[in-house]
Structures are given as C-alpha cells and as structure tokens.
Amino acid sequence: MTRTAIDPGFVAEQNAPLLPNLEADYAHLGAQLARRGVDIEMIAQRVAGFRVAIPSWGVGTGGTRFARFPSPAEPRDVFEKIEDCAVVHQLARSTPTISLHIPWDKPKDIGELSRFAEDFGLGFDAMNSNTFEDQPGQPHSYKFGSLTHTDRAVRRQAIEHNMECIEIGKALGSRALTVWIGDGGNFPGQQHFRRALDRYLDSLREIVRALPPGWRLFLEHKLYEPALYSTVLNEWGVSYWCASQLGPRVQCLVDLGHHAPNLNIEMVVARLIQFGKLGGFHFNDSKYGDDDLDSGSIKPLQLFLIFQELVDAELSGVPDFDPAYMLDQSHNVTDPIESLMSSAAEVARAYAQASLVDRAALERHQEENDPLMALRILKEAFQTDVSPILAMARHRARGAIDPVRAFRASDYRARKAKERPPAARKGAGIV
Ligand code: RM4
Ligand code: MN
Ligand code: MN
Numbered sequence: 001m002t003r004t005a006i007d008p009g010f011v012a013e014q015n016a017p018l019l020p021n022l023e024a025d026y027a028h029l030g031a032q033l034a035r036r037g038v039d040i041e042m043i044a045q046r047v048a049g050f051r052v053a054i055p056s057w058g059v060g061t062g063g064t065r066f067a068r069f070p071s072p073a074e075p076r077d078v079f080e081k082i083e084d085c086a087v088v089h090q091l092a093r094s095t096p097t098i099s100l101h102i103p104w105d106k107p108k109d110i111g112e113l114s115r116f117a118e119d120f121g122l123g124f125d126a127m128n129s130n131t132f133e134d135q136p137g138q139p140h141s142y143k144f145g146s147l148t149h150t151d152r153a154v155r156r157q158a159i160e161h162n163m164e165c166i167e168i169g170k171a172l173g174s175r176a177l178t179v180w181i182g183d184g185g186n187f188p189g190q191q192h193f194r195r196a197l198d199r200y201l202d203s204l205r206e207i208v209r210a211l212p213p214g215w216r217l218f219l220e221h222k223l224y225e226p227a228l229y230s231t232v233l234n235e236w237g238v239s240y241w242c243a244s245q246l247g248p249r250v251q252c253l254v255d256l257g258h259h260a261p262n263l264n265i266e267m268v269v270a271r272l273i274q275f276g277k278l279g280g281f282h283f284n285d286s287k288y289g290d291d292d293l294d295s296g297s298i299k300p301l302q303l304f305l306i307f308q309e310l311v312d313a314e315l316s317g318v319p320d321f322d323p324a325y326m327l328d329q330s331h332n333v334t335d336p337i338e339s340l341m342s343s344a345a346e347v348a349r350a351y352a353q354a355s356l357v358d359r360a361a362l363e364r365h366q367e368e369n370d371p372l373m374a375l376r377i378l379k380e381a382f383q384t385d386v387s388p389i390l391a392m393a394r395h396r397a398r399g400a401i402d403p404v405r406a407f408r409a410s411d412y413r414a415r416k417a418k419e420r421p422p423a424a425r426k427g428a429g430i431v
Helices: 009-035 042-050 078-092 111-118 152-172 192-207 237-245 265-274 300-315 336-355 358-369 371-382 389-396 405-409 412-419
Strands: 098-099 127-129 176-179 218-221 248-257 278-283 325-326
Touching: 009 042, 009 078, 009 405, 042 336, 042 389, 078 098, 078 111, 078 336, 078 371, 078 405, 078 412, 111 152, 111 371, 127 152, 152 192, 152 412, 176 192, 176 278, 192 218, 192 237, 192 248, 218 278, 237 265, 237 389, 248 265, 248 300, 265 278, 278 412, 300 371, 325 336, 336 371, 336 405, 358 371
Parallel strands: 127 176, 176 218, 218 248, 248 278, 278 325
Antiparallel strands: none
C-alpha cells in the first residue's frame, strides 16, 4: 500500500461536489474537439502519461539575494521535502519523481531515503551537483570557480564531488547527472575565456568517464549569475559544442530562465532536437532574467510553442528523443506546494494544447507559404481551454479535481507547522 500524506477519502470528498460540472465540461469539450476530428480520450490518455519531476529545493521557500520570508512548516531535511513532494504528486498526479541537489539533500543513510520515497510511491530523477557555494570544512573554495578553476586542486575537488553525486544517484535509481556551475568572471580580463572553457571540458571528460551504464549527463548553461560579466557555459551554442566534444551520453539542458531576453527558445529547442542533443528542461517563467517564477505564469504562449516543437519531435518519431522534464522554480511569495501543483498542470496544459495541433494542415500551410493560416492552426490549439482534460486525468488517477482547493482544505500546512518548528536559517539566498 502506498503511503499518502493526505487521506485519500478526503480527496474523494473534495472531488464529489465538483464532479458533475467537470463531467459536463468534459463532454462539451469532447463534442467541440470531435468537430475538429480530435478524440478527447486520446488527448486525455496522453495527459495521463505526462510526467514532470520536482526539484527538492522547490518545496522550500525561495528568496532573493535581499531577503527570504520562510513560510510556516518549511521542510527541514530531505525526508520532509519528500513528504511535501508526495502531497504534490498525490493531488496533481503527474510528478512521481524528485530531483535531488547534493550536498543539500545528502542522506546519512541512502537505503533509508530510498525506502522512504518508495513508501510514498516516489522515485528519483536527475541528480544535481553543487559547486557554486562552499560547504563547511571544504578544503578548497569555489570563490573563483570550480570545474574551470585555474588551480588543479580545486578542479579535482569539484570533479570528485560530481562523482559522489553519481554514486548517491546510482544507489537511488537515478539515471542522470545535471551539471550547472556558477563559474565565470565579474570583470573584464578576470578570466581567459578560451582557457577556462578548455578546463571545463577537461574536467567534464573525467566525470563522463565515471558515468554508469545507461546514465546521461546534462550540461546546463546560463547566461549570467552568479558571475555578472561572463559565464563559462553561457549559452546553448557553447553547450551544444561541449556536448558534442563529450560524446553521445552528454546532452544539453534548457532552463527557460537562462537565456538572453527575447531569445527564441522554441527555436533553440528545435535545433537541439535536430542535432540529437536535447537532454532535458528546467521549466519556470520569467520577465527579466532567471526569475524562477511559476511555469506558464508570464509567457504561456512561449511554453506552448516549446511544446509544439517537443510534441512534433515525439509524433514524427525523431530517433532517441527522450528529454527529461523538471520544474526549477523559486517560490518566494507563494506556498511551494501550491506553486508546484499549479506549475505541473501548466506544463501538462502546454503539452495537451500542443497535442491538439493539426499537424497535417500546418504542414500544408507551410508548404503553400500561407503564414496567416499556419498561425491560425497554432492559435486554434493554444486557445483551446484544455482544463477539463487536465482535471479529468487527475480525477481518474485519484488526484484532486482542484488541487489547490483540496490542499487548502486539508490543513496539511497547519498540521506540519506543529511538527516542524521554524528552521534557524533566516538569511537571503535563492534556494
Ligand atoms: C541555477 C540553476 C540550477 C539550479 C540552481 C539552484 O540557477 O537553474 O539548475 O540547480 O539554480
Ligand atoms: Mn535550472
Ligand atoms: Mn536557474
């Protein structure tokens, strides 16, 4: 029996009054889609199979470099984070895996952690290494870089940390390592651009050699921050070039907040698919930079256009197409559980909308150079309110028709506040 954080009977009770309207809305949407030649059950099935991983750091309250305002009942360790992830999955039904960040989530006993997650029916997604801050007692500092540091001893320490992440991940059943580094420069002249990238590749080569069979390694680029003038792995082209140098098991990871403003991200996605190097995503939304806001909250059209590329690759059978999907958000002013449940639904929404695109008609309009009609095809899919499909998929999987409403009614936070007195940590910081 899978352990649940909220009584399943309570979820069913919450659903009961909402069900008649949901059924009516679902039937109505089904009739509308049938007129367009789309079987609503086919879309519902696709949505039911859609999965996105939760970052362990997403269940804590985020913050800016100015302040952090922790909410009550924040998880204090990896076990409590897993409990919160279990709530997200129980109500939203599309997030069965967690992505750990080491050493934040380093367990004393890996077996215990693995069993704890399994009891809740949860597994582990990609592992994340952390060489962007120093840990107490660490021999060498990452102040001036990690995998690309000028000092071989610092690079060695960072390489070994990544190997340790792989070892922990192996024991937990993870199949990938995501490497994001904060290395770069704050001032012109501080760093020799070419030599730093050479050192990056040398370090990565060693980590790749330590990958167990069946594992992939994702390179996560970022335009700036924490380095404010230059970043070693600054954009997708550099990431692509490095991934090509490092062999077939290394792919690029696209975090939606890590690009220059106005970049056409859906096109980057299409290019990486074409080059066989799209490894995965960190979903979030932003207005100015790496804002880590909730997915789909600001640019839902962009999210849809990205999924239009992903679904197109899937349905046209691009070989070895298997991107790993994860949320990567910082919940500064919302309840993290509520944000994660809503964001998982927004990502699934974009997937469902993209699944509605009339691909044959789109191709015809492209061949005939009819931009107005081509756009109309995309807009028709994007403007379809697929909410009843998402809600029905959750209901059928014993999740909540309205996850936020059910969560608020459950009193989970108030219960946990008693068990989890506020942690001592009060400082600023992004996670
Ligand atoms: C970075 C990046 C990484 C995440 C850290 C916490 O900006 O997005 O994926 O591990 O933040
Ligand atoms: Mn990220
Ligand atoms: Mn980020």
